[in-house]
Amino acid sequence: MPVPVSPENRISELRSIIEVHNRAYYEQDQPTVPDAEWDALMRELKELEAQHPDLVTPDSPTQRVGAAPSTLFAPVVHAVPMMSLDNAFDKDELAGWAERLGRRLGEGVDPGAWVCELKFDGLAISVRYENGVLVQAATRGDGRTGEDVTHNVRTIADIPNEIPHAPEVLEVRGEVYLRLSAFADLNQRQVEAGLKAYVNPRNAAAGSLRQKDSRVTATRNLSFWSYQLGQVVGGSAISGHYDTLQYLKSLGMPVNEHARQVTNGVDGVLAYVEEFERRRHDLDYEFDGIVVKLDDLGLQRQLGATAKAPRWAIAYKLPPEEQITTLRDIEISIGGGGSATPFAQLEPVFVGGVTVTTATLHNQDQVAAKDVRPGDKVIVRRAGEVIPEVVGPVLSERDPNSVPWVFPTNCPVCDTALVRPEGEARHRCPNIDCPRQVRGRIEHFAQRNAMDIEHLGESSIDLFVSHGLLGDVGDIYHLDYEAVHAFEGYGETSVTNLAAAIEASKSRPLGNLIFGLSIPHVGSTNGEVLAKAFGHMDALIAASLDDLQAVDGLGPIIAASVHGYFSQPRHLEIIDKLRRGGVNFEGPEVPDIPQTLAGMAVVVTGTLENYSRDSAADAIKSRGGKNPGSVSKKTTAVVVGASPGASKLTKAEEAGVPILDEAGFEHLLNTGELPA
Numbered sequence: 001m002p003v004p005v006s007p008e009n010r011i012s013e014l015r016s017i018i019e020v021h022n023r024a025y026y027e028q029d030q031p032t033v034p035d036a037e038w039d040a041l042m043r044e045l046k047e048l049e050a051q052h053p054d055l056v057t058p059d060s061p062t063q064r065v066g067a068a069p070s071t072l073f074a075p076v077v078h079a080v081p082m083m084s085l086d087n088a089f090d091k092d093e094l095a096g097w098a099e100r101l102g103r104r105l106g107e108g109v110d111p112g113a114w115v116c117e118l119k120f121d122g123l124a125i126s127v128r129y130e131n132g133v134l135v136q137a138a139t140r141g142d143g144r145t146g147e148d149v150t151h152n153v154r155t156i157a158d159i160p161n162e163i164p165h166a167p168e169v170l171e172v173r174g175e176v177y178l179r180l181s182a183f184a185d186l187n188q189r190q191v192e193a194g195l196k197a198y199v200n201p202r203n204a205a206a207g208s209l210r211q212k213d214s215r216v217t218a219t220r221n222l223s224f225w226s227y228q229l230g231q232v233v234g235g236s237a238i239s240g241h242y243d244t245l246q247y248l249k250s251l252g253m254p255v256n257e258h259a260r261q262v263t264n265g266v267d268g269v270l271a272y273v274e275e276f277e278r279r280r281h282d283l284d285y286e287f288d289g290i291v292v293k294l295d296d297l298g299l300q301r302q303l304g305a306t307a308k309a310p311r312w313a314i315a316y317k318l319p320p321e322e323q324i325t326t327l328r329d330i331e332i333s334i335g336g337g338g339s340a341t342p343f344a345q346l347e348p349v350f351v352g353g354v355t356v357t358t359a360t361l362h363n364q365d366q367v368a369a370k371d372v373r374p375g376d377k378v379i380v381r382r383a384g385e386v387i388p389e390v391v392g393p394v395l396s397e398r399d400p401n402s403v404p405w406v407f408p409t410n411c412p413v414c415d416t417a418l419v420r421p422e423g424e425a426r427h428r429c430p431n432i433d434c435p436r437q438v439r440g441r442i443e444h445f446a447q448r449n450a451m452d453i454e455h456l457g458e459s460s461i462d463l464f465v466s467h468g469l470l471g472d473v474g475d476i477y478h479l480d481y482e483a484v485h486a487f488e489g490y491g492e493t494s495v496t497n498l499a500a501a502i503e504a505s506k507s508r509p510l511g512n513l514i515f516g517l518s519i520p521h522v523g524s525t526n527g528e529v530l531a532k533a534f535g536h537m538d539a540l541i542a543a544s545l546d547d548l549q550a551v552d553g554l555g556p557i558i559a560a561s562v563h564g565y566f567s568q569p570r571h572l573e574i575i576d577k578l579r580r581g582g583v584n585f586e587g588p589e590v591p592d593i594p595q596t597l598a599g600m601a602v603v604v605t606g607t608l609e610n611y612s613r614d615s616a617a618d619a620i621k622s623r624g625g626k627n628p629g630s631v632s633k634k635t636t637a638v639v640v641g642a643s644p645g646a647s648k649l650t651k652a653e654e655a656g657v658p659i660l661d662e663a664g665f666e667h668l669l670n671t672g673e674l675p676a
């Protein structure tokens with residue numbers, strides 16, 4: 001039986017665990033646990049301390065903010081301490097806080113308006129201006145003493161170096177953060193330079209701000225939101241927090257546009273919270289909560305603060321998007337095209353609103369860069385609709401005997417040796433008869449955008465492939481329905497439905513059929529382009545590489561891929577099965593238009609009466625002409641409608657290119673000759 005732990009021991013244990021995490025988070029910008037885990041530890045400690053007030057000590061993490069400043073930067077003592085915020089984890093706690101606050105203010109005192117803001121996920125700094133000139137910037141540190149990051153803050157474009165008409169002393173406080181777009185750019189550059197990617201935008205922002213060399217910080221595109229004032233000397237009196245934000249804005253400081261004054265009490269606050277719960281992923285920066293502040297600065301002063309946090313504000317935390325779980329194993333999935341993708345098998349974990357059990361690891365290089373190993377505790381992140389991601393291992397909890405994971409040599413499905421083509425990130429299974437690939441290609445063929453075979457779903461395909469009824473897409477049209485009928489769940493009706501769906505698919509357009517063949521690089525658009533260009537499957541099969549390259553809209557890679565596909569006897573066998581099965585090989589009718597404009601280039605500018613821009617272009621192209629966007633010496637004629645582009649007209653005149661009106665254009669289309 002486990003020995004019960006005394007509150008004293010548990011408190012001291014919690015304090016030391018939190019200390020370790022705090023150092024990793026604040027000093028090394030490398031968190032060892034997700035925020036939610038840290039919150040839970042703090043919560044437990046707070047609760048224990050509340051039950052045993054005699055055990056509270058001034059050095060408990062509950063009584064301090066952040067971590068002591070590192071020795072990398074000079075210390076800065078804040079003129080006004082930089083406090084933290086208390087948290088509410090659900091709406092009841094939020095309402096409870098507002099009620100307590102009301103009680104503290106006393107009966108009959110109207111708390112007035114609230115100000116709701118986003119809780120930006122970055123790091124707090126204080127920027128000091130003296131006589132309008134930025135003289136110092138410091139991190140929060142432990143709230144009393146921060147780190148001098150003046151040089152680095154001067155590189156942040158959002159933060160002015162000078163503020164005209166500022167009071168004698170002005171301390172602006174706010175959050176340094178990275179926009180998601182800047183974060184993605186930074187991580188791409190990190191990886192390209194062979195460096196580790198940052199775990200999340202917050203850590204990237206912190207790591208970028210705490211650089212020794214401000215030239216590095218300057219490349220990171222940090223941003224800033226201001227949301228509080230610190231020390232102010234010589235300013236005019238402001239009586240509300242919302243007015244403070246307006247004042248900051250008037251000074252040229254960036255103030256977030258979603259800050260809102262709420263005048264209908266807690267209901268209004270809850271409505272704001274709900275609105276931004278919904279909009280959490282619509283913005284180009286992360287926020288992990290909503291900060292609610294009492295607007296009236298006089299009442300704020302009256303309420304005061306605890307050792308750590310003001311009583312007039314609270315942070316409503318949104319559900320965490322990062323959690324910790326165990327990486328059970330790394331497995332390989334084989335895609336329909338043969339790509340071999342490593343993925344994580346995870347101990348189920350609830351994160352970002354869903355239970356996550358698997359997450360892609362992309363490819364060998366990604367696994368190596370993250371160095372995640374089976375058995376590791378890992379941080380899993382799922383933000384919004386984005387697919388879950390394994391961010392990295394929790395190194396402090398790694399089994400000392402673990403070894404790096406090695407990419408398997410063979411396909412887990414058919415045991416063929418995997419290959420990784422030169423210059424590519426992905427491994428592939430080269431066996432085109434690999435059952436997983438066969439299934440993938442049949443699923444692709446039957447999908448809606450291709451042959452749209454309604455009753456041929458994944459489970460039927462699985463069953464038929466594993467019993468040898470289907471070996472390729474050609475077999476669909478020679479299916480042994482008696483054998484299908486013998487399977488459990490395939491009664492008369494379902495077999496009839498399946499047969500009817502297969503029959504109906506025979507008349508799909510040629511473009512859908514070409515797309516359905518899983519020719520590498522040929523998507524549905526190119527399927528259609530090929531169908532139109534060749535008009536028949538046999539013409540496509542017979543096309544030379546040159547013929548294919550001459551098709552408008554096909555690149556050389558696609559042309560080579562199509563040519564390569566039809567040069568393989570195995571594929572011609574499939575085509576033969578499709579032909580014998582009665583599948584449509586005919587392309588769309590291409591109207592027989594006389595090619596009057598062959599070799600000509602006709603530019604159109606301005607608005608025509610009987611043609612839109614597209615239909616004029618179609619009229620030219622369908623007659624064998626070109627319709628370039630600009631005029632050159634080679635242009636045959638320029639057709640001019642109402643409000644033409646001035647530069648095109650001038651150029652036509654300069655180059656001596658004939659200018660036609662709409663009647664002249666029609667004459668040209670019909671006869672291939674310029675009007676007299």
Ligand code: IVH
Nearest residue numbers: 083084085117118119120123124227291310
């Ligand atoms: S006000 C005394 N407003 O949250 C109140 N803080 O947990 C000072 N934060 O250190 C903070 N967005 O880094 C405030 N709109 C916002 C905020 C915000 C993010 C951070 C800030 C602060 C921490 C407190």
